[in-house]
Amino acid sequence: MEIPENVKKRLSLPFEEHFYAGHTACQGCGAALGLRYVLKAYGKKAIFAIPACCSTIIAGPWPYSAFGAPLFHTAFETTGAVISGIEAALKAKGYKVKGKDGIMVVGWAGDGGTADIGLQALSGFLERGHDALYIMYDNEAYMNTGIQRSSSTPYGAWTTNTPGGKKHFLERRHKKKVIDIVIAHKIPYAATASIAFPEDFMRKLRKAQEIPGPSFIQLFAPCPTGWRAPTDKTIELARLAVQTAYFPLFEYENGKYKINMPSPKKEPKPIEEFLKLQGRFKYMTKEDIEILQEWVLREWKELKKKAEVFG
Amino acid sequence: MPKKVVSGNYAAAYAAKHARVEVVAAYPITPQTSIIEKIAEFIANGEAEIQYVPVESEHSAMAACIGASATGARAFTATSAQGLALMHEMLHWASGARLPIVMVNVNRAMAPPWSVWDDQTDSLAQRDTGWMQFYAENNQEVYDGVLMAFKVAEHRKVNLPVMIIESAFILSHTYDIVDMPPQEEIDEFLPPREPLYTLTDFDNPIAVGALGTPADYYEFRYKIEKAMEEARRVIKEVGKEFGEKFRRDYSQMIELYKTDDAEFIFMGMGSLMGTVKEAVDLLRKEGYKVGAAKVRWFRPFPKEELYKLAKNVEGIAVLDRNFSFGQEGILFNEAKGVLYNTDAHPIMKNYIVGLGGRDFTVSDIKTIAKNMKEIIERGKLDREIEWYHLKR
Incomplete structure (x- = not known):
């Protein structure tokens, strides 16, 4: 269907699609939406590196590719290193990297590939200061392998290797704050984003392009399959994660924190609203929920304090 | 230059x-x-x-x-x-x-x-x-x-x-x-x-x-x-x-040194082959008809070159500065495998040498030459793999 030019102008996101139909994501996949936005933001002039993760499959088997931009599939733990090498080669060849009209080098890795096995290569990439963007799409477990816990899995979640059962064995560790580890590298730009807030995400992708040096975005991307949630609740879950302050939106830019909550004056909704839509939390007791709620509010308070002191 | x-x-x-x-x-x-x-x-x-x-x-x-x-x-x-x-x-x-x-x-x-x-x-x-x-x-x-x-x-x-x-x-x-x-x-x-x-x-x-x-x-x-x-x-x-x-030719994947009339040869890879060439010169003065084959390229493996070489010698002493546990020296293993389906079957013995930087000298090569000569004269191996330097 032809979209009239005056309608296109009013769209809040670029009209062009570079992430094509025919990709093999599950119904309701948050990561696939994320990819769509990233490719909308950078168009064809981006080089992607994707390690072992859902997106390996989503992009399509040989000889297909759902990407309108070049894509290098790489080993699980290597995203940070591979994008470093791509960036170095582009510079050696005299290409403009990052900035307006520059080539965007994008590492796109899951939470397991980032928070766990890829943490070392990520740290190396950040510390060395390469002009590239690393996006961790966070679906809170090893979804491609079949829903095993990662260090980004939240307290109380069922996964196949932290199953709920008669002995009540669940994930007992809180979600690792990867973004804080990233910020500890004092890189120029780091942010959290959510597929429920595409305009905010798009703005952050643009900033990641403009600001020289390494950038990092942690993108909250619900996985209905792994979260045991209805496939039409993806956006709602992502929105609730923000509204409950379970996954607050913020930016860290040249040492300054800025919170980007959609309704800054509202108090966070109770965490239970986020939990109750998902089967993965069904084994949690009232006490478990209290423990998680307390953690969420404590972390939220810490973030607000940081924004207040280093705003 | x-x-x-x-x-x-x-x-x-x-x-x-x-x-x-x-x-x-x-x-x-x-x-x-x-x-x-x-x-x-x-x-x-x-x-x-x-x-x-x-x-x-x-x-x-x-x-x-x-x-x-x-x-x-x-x-x-x-x-x-x-x-x-x-x-x-x-x-x-x-x-x-x-x-x-x-x-x-x-x-x-x-x-x-x-x-x-x-x-x-x-x-x-x-x-x-x-x-x-x-x-x-x-x-x-x-x-x-x-x-x-x-x-x-x-x-x-x-x-x-x-x-x-x-x-x-x-x-x-x-x-x-x-x-x-x-x-x-x-x-x-x-x-x-x-x-x-x-x-x-x-x-x-x-x-x-x-x-x-x-x-x-x-x-x-x-x-x-x-x-x-x-x-x-x-x-x-x-x-x-x-x-x-x-002016330095590398057209051969195996470098041959005095192998034309050799009765038996030493085969190996890397720096130890420099020592072997030195020993070959000295052994020839003592009347040994020996030569050396330095395998330059291990992958791809020079199958044809090895076959041609093996066809014209009675014995090959394979010097391995390496070992595959549960089997034998790795070059030895490869060379035997290459020759199995051919008509070239010289006596082959594996000497495990120099592991972890153990010195491997001209006099060691002379000792090995003596051992190889006896084997060829007898027409039978004493043992297939010898841990040459082993302290006893």
């Missing part, structure tokens, strides 16, 4: 510079360090324009080289032993993605116990990764090997990575005269890389390494083997061209 007195490691660094490598990603490990230190010095002095990525591990060194090579750059790295073992996963990735990366590996014994000394098991344990392997006898061969490696690796019918291998300390830290041709002659021999595909073609974007289902994976493997077969021809061509241009 300009000559420099340099260590094996500096020879490698000069060769990388003269090959005009564009990206170097490396991590330090003894005894490889002075290669990357020298390259860093070239960059610091403005003598070379190289994007240098000081990575946080060897695994990332190879991963960064892979990213750089896929983007079209000429990529180089160097490592040793534990570092090479850590890279293992990415060695498969480099060959599977058909990337002509060149790496110098300084042969060093695997721990534990900790050792920094010469031993070939580190590189030979990477036998099945799809990398070509060239074993250098001396510093000149380290230098020449790196220059030839890029030309072979980047050949359009090959597109596979090459490992140039030198001995810990015996070459890496020992100074020798190395002849380095003028840069313009090297540029003529090795023009800039012209990759078939790169990640920078934004109008025709490629996806490298996507899922290969059982319906396709098999053919991907076959194509790597076809490339290895092509590499045998390309190696000889490039070796011949190198000889015509720079």
